[in-house]
């Protein structure tokens with residue numbers, strides 16, 4: 001299983017930051033203290049990965065926010081798994097809703113990206129989540145199971161995967177899912193894994209929640225049995241608040 005901690009908290013910095021702001025964020029993270037049983041990962045924009053990898057405490061691993069579906073080459077604008085490994089990056093976020101609904105990435109393409117990244121030794125934060133209209137139409141489970149199946153159809157193993165359930169209607173909106181809403185989907189995802197992969201994978205795979213998590217709501221969410229941590233966007237750009245969220249999960 002990826003990492004050794006029972007819990008996992010990721011910080012998705014998205015397309016944010018400058019050299020100066022990121023140096024300050026790294027300094028704040030280097031000064032923070034963290035509970036021992038939480039694996040921590042931050043995902044800077046590509047152009048700052050090397051800077052962050054070379055200045056951030058080893059207590060925190062570094063992730064890309066995307067990677068190419070195969071070996072590098074004539075794919076203008078893409079970043080290969082080999083290049084990420086070359087600079088010591090250990091993780092990659094794949095299937096984020098912004099890449100599905102803004103960039104247009106499809107389930108199968110995302111599943112194949114995850115398979116390639118894992119086969120080349122990167123660990124994967126595998127994102128899934130429904131749109132508001134899909135939830136309002138009662139399709140939350142159908143959509144999440146379909147996205148989860150697309151990973152299951154291709155990945156060679158579940159050992160180095162963390163699943164991130166991020167309802168699209170909660171991302172960046174301030175409308176965080178209630179602990180009950182999140183727990184209901186996490187339980188359904190774990191049950192899907194048990195039925196379609198194995199009881200062991202269902203038990204060992206960490207399922208984390210993302211969508212307007214902050215220092216004020218993380219502790220309540222973390223009390224739910226099947227919420228194993230968070231994938232944090234906006235609040236991860238503030239070092240002290242991100243540390244509060246990390247320390248709220250245990």
Ligand SMILES: O=C(COP(=O)(O)O)NO
Pocket residue numbers: 012096166170171172173174210211212213231232233234235
């Ligand atoms: O997209 C998200 C969540 O973003 P926010 O915390 O800003 O809602 N994580 O990957």
